Amino acid sequence: MHHWLVKTEPDSYSIDDLARDKVTSWDHVRNYQARNYLRQMALGDQVMIYHSSVVPPGVVGLASVSRAAYPEAAQFDRSSRYFDPVATKENPRWFSPDLKFQQRFGGVLELQALKGHKELQEMVLLKRGSRLSVQPISVEEFKIICRLASKL
DNA sequence: GCCAACGTTGGC
């Protein structure tokens, strides 16, 4: 089993939206490296949900992969801002897995708190200039973050 | 709103 962290802007889609929907297709990702990670997600993988572009930014809860990545719908939809003229049904370019809500933390485990943690310094999230919206995290990092979150 | 960092595009 692998562990991941995905970013979302809560104004667009928040952990509360996920809690309401129970399951959602993690779509609209338009970055090749992030897409490649989405395609690596396997059933049952654990996913941390991170709220970005908000004050304070931070990890807000957990989800799990309930369906491995499949061709994303918006790339074929002419009316969508995520329409991709190059993508075809035979040769789709973008993929999304289904994520299932697991839990919302008691608060926001703030980016600032993660930065202060020695064992988390290797996280992609904390790397200088990192903008990747889908990232692998180690099982150790996952456990530490869960432990910190349990104190919120 | 600013801006550093990064990714993509497209002319050559």
Added chain:
DNA sequence: GCCAACGTTGGC
């Protein structure tokens, strides 16, 4: 294949 220009991300 280079690289300048442009667009986006995301913390602050």
